[in-house]
Amino acid sequence: MDTIAVVGASLAGVHAARTLRADGFAGRLVVVDAQAHQPYDKPPLSKQVLRGEWSADRLTLHDAVDLDADWRLGVAAASFDLATRLLVLADGERLTADGLVVATGAAPRRLPGTEGVRGIHVVRTLDDALAIRAAVEGGARRAVVIGAGFIGGEVAASLCLDGLDVTLVEAMPVPLERAVGPVVGGLMADIHRDHGVDVRLGVGVDRIEDEGGAVRAVVLADGAVLPADLVVVGIGVFADTGWLEGSGVELDDGVVCDETLLAAPGVVAAGDVARWLSRRARGLARVEHWEHAIAGGQAAARRLLVGDGLAEVFDPVPWFWSDQFDRKLQLAGRGGAGHQFEIVHGSLEERRFVGMYGHDGLLTGVLGMNRPRHVMQLRTLVEQDTPYAEALVAGRAA
Amino acid sequence: MRVVVDFDLCESNAVCMAVAPEVFEVRDDDFLYVLDETPGEELRAKVEEAVRRCPKQAISIAD
Numbered sequence: 381m382d383t384i385a386v387v388g389a390s391l392a393g394v395h396a397a398r399t400l401r402a403d404g405f406a407g408r409l410v411v412v413d414a415q416a417h418q419p420y421d422k423p424p425l426s427k428q429v430l431r432g433e434w435s436a437d438r439l440t441l442h443d444a445v446d447l448d449a450d451w452r453l454g455v456a457a458a459s460f461d462l463a464t465r466l467l468v469l470a471d472g473e474r475l476t477a478d479g480l481v482v483a484t485g486a487a488p489r490r491l492p493g494t495e496g497v498r499g500i501h502v503v504r505t506l507d508d509a510l511a512i513r514a515a516v517e518g519g520a521r522r523a524v525v526i527g528a529g530f531i532g533g534e535v536a537a538s539l540c541l542d543g544l545d546v547t548l549v550e551a552m553p554v555p556l557e558r559a560v561g562p563v564v565g566g567l568m569a570d571i572h573r574d575h576g577v578d579v580r581l582g583v584g585v586d587r588i589e590d591e592g593g594a595v596r597a598v599v600l601a602d603g604a605v606l607p608a609d610l611v612v613v614g615i616g617v618f619a620d621t622g623w624l625e626g627s628g629v630e631l632d633d634g635v636v637c638d639e640t641l642l643a644a645p646g647v648v649a650a651g652d653v654a655r656w657l658s659r660r661a662r663g664l665a666r667v668e669h670w671e672h673a674i675a676g677g678q679a680a681a682r683r684l685l686v687g688d689g690l691a692e693v694f695d696p697v698p699w700f701w702s703d704q705f706d707r708k709l710q711l712a713g714r715g716g717a718g719h720q721f722e723i724v725h726g727s728l729e730e731r732r733f734v735g736m737y738g739h740d741g742l743l744t745g746v747l748g749m750n751r752p753r754h755v756m757q758l759r760t761l762v763e764q765d766t767p768y769a770e771a772l773v774a775g776r777a778a
Numbered sequence: 779m780r781v782v783v784d785f786d787l788c789e790s791n792a793v794c795m796a797v798a799p800e801v802f803e804v805r806d807d808d809f810l811y812v813l814d815e816t817p818g819e820e821l822r823a824k825v826e827e828a829v830r831r832c833p834k835q836a837i838s839i840a841d
Contacts, residue, residue, distance in 0.1 A: 421835065671833075703789070708791075
């Protein structure tokens with residue numbers, strides 16, 4: 381392989397590029413990203429950056445520094461053709477990529493019909509977070525956060541801690557139910573309420589009202605009018621694959637990959653954009669977690685460099701954390717609606733506990749609230765597909 | 779190899795403990811303890827991976 385292009389220089393792309401070099405790839409390495417910033421870490425965007433505690437330079441990804449690569453920052457990939465291996469960039473540059481790492485991540489969904497209204501934000505990039513910070517420093521007082529997922533919850537907590545009046549709106553009756561189930565989802569809503577966030581569940585947004593092009597209020601489907609000078613939308617993301625339409629690479633809610641992250645000969649994908657065949661998930665899965673992007677970037681790079689016979693199956697236990705107010709939620713594995721859930725340490729009342737999820741008699745996930753040690757130690761039980769009853773005993777003894 | 783943790787950054791996610799339990803331990807008080815500040819070279823790969831996987835980039839290696 382003479383030239384490998386890594387498209388997307390966030391966590392997955394940077395770790396793919398670093399692994400390619402670490403594993404001995406000595407050819408030309410081109411790293412492309414639509415954003416002009418040096419590669420940066422995203423979790424602090426909804427917390428430390430939003431609250432003005434950290435400046436942008438603290439987000440620099442250390443693994444991107446001193447990487448021996450040709451950088452194309454601020455230039456998006458425009459198209460790729462699998463048959464000819466031609467990668468075309470938005471500025472017209474044409475490259476022949478023997479190897480391609482797709483790491484373009486995901487892009488936030490926006491509320492239709494709100495384009496051009498000032499004061500409506502998403503949180504995905506550094507510029508997004510800085511724009512919200514500027515709004516706060518510019519005197520925004522009343523915030524409405526639409527969507528009580530992890531991003532919405534973190535943003536609502538950050539804005540609340542900054543002294544804004546915050547309303548958190550969620551269309552589902554329980555927030556985060558798909559991810560952590562009704563018990564923990566309900567607890568997260570309680571935590572927000574106890575800090576003074578006005579939580580509105582089971583109600584959608586009817587429309588946004590503006591005045592002179594700036595947001596004035598959010599009107600809910602039940603008729604409630606929420607005055608707002610700052611709106612943050614956190615209603616999910618979609619895989620950023622537009623540039624691969626017609627490339628010959630299979631797309632279906634992401635880049636479709638086999639069990640080894642290979643999408644096509646010489647094409648791998650990693651991070652939020654990769655929808656790969658996961659044995660653990662019993663089908664195609666796309667995982668949007670921070671750690672998954674590192675592990676995927678590393679695995680995708682190795683996959684590109686080895687022959688088919690040596691390819692390794694990629695199937696880690698997913699893990700994420702979310703910090704909201706003074707609570708740290710961590711989940712290793714999978715939980716959510718339809719799973720059994722039992723607490724093995726602490727209690728909901730203390731808001732410091734460890735719980736285990738089960739499905740079909742097997743342990744599927746370990747969740748901790750302010751209990752990091754247990755989550756990490758019990759994660760191996762999830763990896764080993766431990767029977768649920770046995771896992772509960774081990775969990776209580778941990 | 780000397781392991782350095784910036785405890786102002788550390789928020790006890792305990793990923794390092796999962797990667798290199800010989801070196802890192804998060805206890806029930808939710809604080810990280812470095813069990814071995816100068817681990818042997820045989821642990822370098824593990825410690826390097828812990829450095830990479832720290833969600834706060836709070837760990838570094840001073841040679």
